[in-house]
Amino acid sequence: MKKDLHDIDDLFRSALNDYEEAPPAWIKEKLDATLKKNPNRSEKRNFTGWKKTLLFLVLLAAGFNLYELSLLKINSLHGFNSINSKILHQSATEKNNTIEINNLKDAVTHQEISAYEKNHAEKKQAQQITILQTDHHSIAHQKQWESTLFSNQNIIETNDKSVSARGTSYIQQNIPAKETADYLNEKNNIPKTPDVSAFLKTDAITDSLFKKSTGANTTKHKEQSFKSFWMITAYASYERVGYRLDSDIPDNITSIKHSEVHEPSFSLGILGTRQLKKHWGVQAGVVYNQTDIGITPQKLYALQDPAGHIAFKYVTSSGYAYIKPGLGAPPAIGDSLITTDGKHRLKSISIPLVLKYAATTGKLTITPGVGAEVSVVTSAKIETEVERPSSPEMVFINKLNGAKPFYISLVADAELRYAINKKLSLSLRPAIRVAISPAAKNNIVETFPKSIGTGISLTRKF
């Protein structure tokens, strides 16, 4: 008998497995009419260029970082030189009245010394340096430009010519930067510092130093007059959250969509913006998101979970869980259970990286931005009740299977900022986020969260 039954299986399988019948024409006509009315070309359009976009954003951010680092390096060198110059200047000032004269006595002619001492005595009360300049003694030239370097504000003109101008000119034209530094250090008994030497090797910076000391700013210097600065923003936003579901089986998508209703959600964040140029800046920070989803009553079926236990499978867009009510008899495979309305709360932390463009008119600044963010789901909880013959039983699910540890979203916002004063500003910031990688993957559907919302923020400029 059993063999006969299996023969029936084979009989029907062989006869009907490839069975075909021509469909009537009305099906095609009805299909055409429906498709014409509702073209399906964009029902589920996958975003195929997300990898390229992400790569572009990463490269862009890296480029800005390198640019920023190079600016910081130059600024630090300027700062270091400034400090060193002050040290040199102070040292020279202290020794000027004694060392300079003594050295000069050894080096120049008696006549020159007399002239020098005469001039020096006249200016002694103001603690200024007197330097002799002669056209036929190179040492005197060196004293001249040294003095220019050390105390450019206290230069005394001799022989009807500007010591400052000539000294600067002399250095620029005849004395290499390294020799200048070595001489100055040796002259003032200051040990050579590798950094200083390295810095002074840079002709452009040496020029900048001397030009600055003589009050001659270059065009290049003017171009770098914008100083990058930081802004810290605290914000809160109200959001409408949704998702795009993907599955090979359309019914899975339909069933999830029909069973879940997103409720208004919110985000709180602290963002730091580095304004690199007048218009361009980079924003990053930490954002806390909380999303609530209402779940309609479900009919759950008992299955064997991966651990081998029989439990009821509860499926959501974020993942699934096996629940085992504590009351009543243990379930058997195929048993069903009805749940009441459930509440699903998702918490996540996001780290955005956004490129911002700032356009300012008066007190208003609009800063649209695009970028990407990485979101880590920190908590996924579900609360529901199961209907039991005796009494309803509360069920809490604290962990979902099938959820990914993180997902990536594209972010676009347009911050409208009003400056309260020079430091503080208030902003209105509409923003949109669209996930490009799924938040849930090993589930009956792949879930790509998305949100649109607006928030207010307070920004402090530093």
Next chain:
Amino acid sequence: MPVNHTHLVITEQTLIQGCIAGDRNAQTKLYSLYAARMLGVCLRYSKSREEAEEILHEGFLRVFRYIKNFKGTGSFEGWIKKIMVNCALLRYRNKSHQQFFASLDALPYDAVSDIDIVSNLDAKELLSFVQALPAGYRLIFNLYVFEGYKHREIAEALGIAEGTSKSNLSDARALLQKALTAKKKLVYSNSEV
């Protein structure tokens, strides 16, 4: 001098891409290619041809709507077939369970163990036997025999116990056997006359 002829070879992938782009010609060709075979599937899951045609229509709408979701990991025909089966399942899920499963005793067939007559029956007659099964039996029989589902998977898909699936499959086989025997008797009686 050899002449290069460019042959327009329309591959399955070309059709899929065309359908994704909303190309009506591609949709028509895809329909023409698979409609007859899929109607055969729908007929097995339905009690009548009309019902099968409705499932086919609904199924192809879903195929065109969700064709972007096809990832190419399995056969395209298998994917379409899965959609048709799901349409049939959805249709029965939405119906009342009152007439879903029938009692074996209530069925009109006479029990006979001889099934040698089947070789003389054509596919259409066999199909009519399957269509005559109660809805639940028909679904389980189709899912088990044609789709290769395990009882656990059938239980999950239909929301029934695994044991119910097993017993209903057994009943479905018995009913088909009765039908075949009844057909044999009819053939014999006709031949005697």
